[in-house]
Amino acid sequence: MPRIRTIKPELFINDRCNEVSVTALLTFIGLLPQADDWGRYRDNAAIIGGVIWPQRAEHTAVHIEEDLIQLANAGLICRYTGCDGKRYLHIVGWFEHQKIDKPSQSRMPVCTGHHPDHRCGPCNGPCTLHPEPSPKAPGGFEEDSPNPPRTLDRPARPASTPPAPTRATSAPALDTRAAAATTRQGGVGITAGQEAFSEPSPKAPRILSEGSAPGSRILDPGSFFPTERDAPGAGSVSAKQLIGEYVASCSRRPPDDVIGHLGRITRKLLEEGITPEHVRAGLRRYGEIQGYPSRLPSLVNDAMNAPGGSGAGLARPGFGSNVPAHRAWTNPVDAATAYAEEL
Structure with a gap:
């Protein structure tokens, strides 16, 4: 939860503050109200950007990470790994510039490099758990794999030594498949990752029972009443x-x-x-x-459905088929003759 913090006038003439860029200085000032009462906060550029730069989409997490690097190099913040294995930071000189009346207990791990005697959040006292480096070398393995080497890892066999026939496959057919699976590099044959199959597959290839035709096979779009509308064909206008x-x-x-x-x-x-x-x-x-x-x-x-079109001329319900559709009143001279059937 953000708090109200104090910014001293000397901040803007401080040598370390003037070593960083303007955006890095604004990030540092924004960390003051976000840090807890012990000056600690999460070392995560995305989280910091969401609370300090929420309406500045052009200042991305990459720029904020660059700001944090500048602040750390200038000695304004300290970035460390807590005893829970997560990344944190604290503001250097926090207790010299911020006077907290009744500081609340911090929930974050303490920086053992600067404040080894301060209270650690996870340890509820002086920090007793320290993140240990991994005993494994980067990219190394503790022991060899028990699995035998793969076919690609085995030494290449000379091209003059054909593989021995297996099962009921004849030697000429096997030689043809082995020659197809062998590549030449500098006169030495290197067998591909798989050897020849000894027998054909028992499953026959699938054959379509009917040919494929373009266009939709659905005649009605799915209405609950007949619409007499067909699906558009392949040559319809789009x-x-x-x-x-x-x-x-x-x-x-x-x-x-x-x-x-x-x-x-x-x-x-x-x-x-x-x-x-x-x-x-x-x-x-x-x-x-x-x-x-x-x-x-x-x-x-x-x-x-324009009047006079192909879809017009519909009579009103209850009248005979010889009664035309409604016409606007035109105030004729002889109204009885003009509207004999409707009056």
């Missing part, structure tokens, strides 16, 4: 082509957000089974009136 036609018809290229929005709506309309001609008509109408891209479905619907 949403990318329709949007390309729309962009080409514009005097200037529309913004990318508008193109992307129109592309998503166009793709959705085509997936519903709407014909490309109706979508193209809706895009053409949208190019004339413009507006928000979300109005494209209504424009496509107008193209599909």
Whole structure:
């Protein structure tokens, strides 16, 4: 939990503070309220960046690690490994510049190099556990592997000595397979990682029962009522082509957000089974009136069900088939003759 700390005016004219960069000095100042009452904190660049530089995305963990290296070289902080094996740091000269009235107990390990007599968090007193270095050398092993060497580790056999036939395989067939698995390097044959198989595989290769055909095999998109819409074939018009036609018809290229929005709506309309001609008509109408891209479905619907079109002329429910669709009132001279069937 952050605390309120004291910053002395001498901080900005201190020789050690002026040895580091400005960002490193800001990181050091940011560590003052984050450290506990004993001046200790986690030595983790990602954690420090999250609490000190949360709104500075350009100052990444790599830059913060560089700040910590500068602060350690200048002697402003000390980076150490605690008795729990984790990395910590403490601010050098903490008790000279910070006056804590009632310091709380630290939960972090103590730095045995600077404060060996101070209380250690995990040990609840002077630190009795110290991280021991690993007895193993870097990259070494304590003992040899009990497994025998692999085939690739065995010495290469001369090319003149063919492998002995095994099981029921004839010698000529085995020589052919061994020659195929042997490479030449400087006149010496080196056998590949596997030797020849002595018998063929008992499993026959799989054969497809029918040929593969392009396009979708699903005729109905999965609606719970019949839509009489088939899945698009391999040669159907794509949403990318329709949007390309729309962009080409514009005097200037529309913004990318508008193109992307129109592309998503166009793709959705085509997936519903709407014909490309109706979508193209809706895009053409949208190019004339413009507006928000979300109005494209209504424009496509107008193209599909416009009065006088292929999908228009539907009579109202309850009337005969000879009754045309609703017409707007035009205030004719002889209303009885014009609207004889509807009045």
